[in-house]
Amino acid sequence: MIKTVQIRNVNIGEKNTKMCVPLTAHDIEGIVKEAALAVEAGSDLIEWRADCYEPSGGNETLQGTLKEGLLSIRKEIGDLPLLFTLRSFEEGGSRRMSEEEYFSLNQEAISSGIPDLIDLEYTKNREQMELAISEAHNAGMKVILSQHDFLKTPSEKELMERYLGMQSLGADITKQAVMPIDSRDVFRLLSVAKRMKNECADRPFIAISMGEEGMVSRVFAEHIGSAITYAAGENASAPGQIKAAELKKLLTRLRDKGLPPQIFLIGFMGSGKTTVGKHLGLLLQHEFIDMDALIEQREQMTILRIFEMQSEEYFRELEHKTLMELSQREAVVVACGGGVVGNDYTSEKNETSLAQGKTVVFIKDTEESMFGRIAHDKTRPLAASEMRSLEEQF
Numbered sequence: 001m002i003k004t005v006q007i008r009n010v011n012i013g014e015k016n017t018k019m020c021v022p023l024t025a026h027d028i029e030g031i032v033k034e035a036a037l038a039v040e041a042g043s044d045l046i047e048w049r050a051d052c053y054e055p056s057g058g059n060e061t062l063q064g065t066l067k068e069g070l071l072s073i074r075k076e077i078g079d080l081p082l083l084f085t086l087r088s089f090e091e092g093g094s095r096r097m098s099e100e101e102y103f104s105l106n107q108e109a110i111s112s113g114i115p116d117l118i119d120l121e122y123t124k125n126r127e128q129m130e131l132a133i134s135e136a137h138n139a140g141m142k143v144i145l146s147q148h149d150f151l152k153t154p155s156e157k158e159l160m161e162r163y164l165g166m167q168s169l170g171a172d173i174t175k176q177a178v179m180p181i182d183s184r185d186v187f188r189l190l191s192v193a194k195r196m197k198n199e200c201a202d203r204p205f206i207a208i209s210m211g212e213e214g215m216v217s218r219v220f221a222e223h224i225g226s227a228i229t230y231a232a233g234e235n236a237s238a239p240g241q242i243k244a245a246e247l248k249k250l251l252t253r254l255r256d257k258g259l260p261p262q263i264f265l266i267g268f269m270g271s272g273k274t275t276v277g278k279h280l281g282l283l284l285q286h287e288f289i290d291m292d293a294l295i296e297q298r299e300q301m302t303i304l305r306i307f308e309m310q311s312e313e314y315f316r317e318l319e320h321k322t323l324m325e326l327s328q329r330e331a332v333v334v335a336c337g338g339g340v341v342g343n344d345y346t347s348e349k350n351e352t353s354l355a356q357g358k359t360v361v362f363i364k365d366t367e368e369s370m371f372g373r374i375a376h377d378k379t380r381p382l383a384a385s386e387m388r389s390l391e392e393q394f
Contacts, residue, residue: 002201002225005142005172007081007116010044012173013204017222018044019251020083020230021244022237026054028072034233035076041244045081045228047119048073049237050105051088051095066105070114083144084115091121091148092238103128110139119175122147122166133170144206145171148238153178153185153209159192163205173227175206177238180213183272183363187279190217190224194283197225204228211240212364216280218242219250223259223284259284260359261330267363269338276363277335286331291322291340303337316345323350327358 004013012018021038023046025031031048038046048069055065073082086105087093097105102124109115110132118136120129122145129145136143145166154162159176166174180186186209193207204227209217218240221229231248232241242250263280265273274290281288295318296302306315319337326334340350354360 002197003203005204007045007142008079010081013227015222016255017226017251018228019244019248020045020047020228021233022047022049022085022230023073023233024049024052024235024237026052028069030234031069032072032076035073038233038244039077039080041231041233042248043080043231043244045083045117046073046077047083047085047230047237048115049093050084050086050109051093052237066108067112067114070109070112074114081116082114083117083119084109085119087119087148087237088121088124091123091146092150099125099128103132106132107135110136110141113139115141117142117144117173119144119146121145122162122169130169137170142172143170144173144175145169146175146177146206148176149178150210151179153180153188156188156192159189160195160200163192163196164200167201167203171203173204173206174201175208175228177206177208177210179210179239183213183276183279185209186214186216187276187283189214190220190279190283193217193224193226201225208238209240210238214240215242218247219254220283222251222254259286259331261332262327263333263359263361264326264336264354265334265361265363266336266341266354267338271338271363273335273338273363277333281333284333286333287329288333288335289326289329290335291319291326292335292337295319295322312343313345316343320346320349320353323353327353327356 002013004011010018019042021041021043023031023034023038025034035046050066050069053069086102088102089096106118106120109118118141120132120143133143147162162176163174178189189207189209196205206228207217207224207226208214208230217224218229229247230238230241231244233244263286265277267273277288277290292303299306303315319340323336323340326332341347
């Protein structure tokens with residue numbers, strides 16, 4: 001059972017995921033402007049990324065002006081919760097500093113008594129970390145313990161160990177943000193989040209997959225149990241952040257209307273639609289349907305054989321009829337064939353159908369990656385045809 005965290009009028013960890021907008025400007029004037037825009041966009045809490053602040057004079061001046069920055073933000077955001085974050089360069093921050101400087105600056109923020117929460121990095125010195133957590137709690141502040149990996153997504157075992165380690169240290173909220181190499185990495189994190197939500201978390205947690213691949217973790221945060229999702233204000237503070245106003249609309253739409261009844265995945269052959277679709281179906285508890293596999297099952301022959309025995313035009317009509325049928329189903333994720341959009345026969349009809357209130361997601365990948373998956377796949381008629389043509393030329 002997850003125990004929620006009450007901060008001012010915001011209850012973190014309840015069903016509704018909260019949206020946090022980071023302030024990344026380099027001066028007080030810019031910070032105040034960003035804060036006003038974040039409030040206007042409907043942010044539930046505001047994060048000051050103090051490592052982005054660049055007063056003249058270096059670290060000593062930063063320490064001396066932290067309180068001025070915090071007071072300026074507080075005046076602008078009113079009663080919204082304020083999160084103070086000093087992100088180190090090693091975890092994606094803008095400022096190089098020693099651990100001594102890191103904890104000294106965080107101590108300055110704690111001593112000011114202005115923030116409601118403080119983000120501390122799980123990788124820092126354990127003894128100093130425990131002291132900072134204790135001081136923050138004594139000052140009435142909540143603590144987010146976080147870890148960021150901009151190179152990879154660790155194994156499920158390591159991700160779980162990190163979350164549980166953060167809980168054992170006394171964090172009020174735990175957070176991990178990791179970089180995916182491909183869609184499998186994204187859904188590994190989402191799988192861990194679902195497990196945390198259902199089995200292991202006793203306090204709110206945050207799960208973020210960064211970059212374009214990981215945007216699904218920001219949009220569907222509520223459905224995996226992630227307590228806070230981060231959106232971009234004037235500038236993004238991490239790869240893959242969505243503009244605050246846009247993300248707020250998406251979150252509100254999903255909250256008010258629920259999950260879309262059908263999600264159609266389109267993209268070039270070999271882009272990963274089937275892999276993404278299977279994971280997305282599990283995540284959303286929707287049935288997953290591979291359109292090509294369904295047609296093969298019904299026709300009792302491969303698509304390549306359909307092309308050879310009938311024609312591409314015959315197959316495209318089968319494909320269109322299947323698309324129209326699946327458009328009437330509820331709670332499905334459909335991986336469309338690579339030629340559903342862009343073929344010479346039924347593309348216009350298919351596009352018209354998909355445009356009629358359907359949720360359509362374009363799966364994108366690099367040409368090299370897609371070609372590597374399909375180059376020697378002889379079950380794909382168009383790919384096989386291209387390969388034969390290449391072989392004839394050489």
